[in-house]
Amino acid sequence: MIKHIVMWNFKENANGKSKKENILEAKEKIEGLKNIIESIIDLELGVNIDGLTGNYDLVLYTEFKDEEGLEYYQKHPEHLPIVDYMREVVESRACVDYKA
Secondary structure: OEEEEEEEEEOOEEOOEEHHHHHHHHHHHHHHHHHOOOOEEEEEEEEOOOOOOOOOOEEEEEEEOOHHHHHHHHHOOOOHHHHHHHHHHEEEEEEEEEEO
């Protein structure tokens, strides 16, 4: 099993929207992939609790059967526009992929 965890910090304003609006839009877009990309075994997103500082704004936890499943997800045509969107609204990103 491969676990793919990504954390993002968002820009204060991007694409004419506030940080909070972009976080919620990103969450909605990514959650939609769960029912589209069949290699996703599990997908969960969490928004940082308001008022807690020093943390990332949004976290993604996903599980895949193997590295091929993760690669399929990363190259999927429904995923790629979200990657482009995230590049516009995100200030920083951290990621870990590991075998469990």
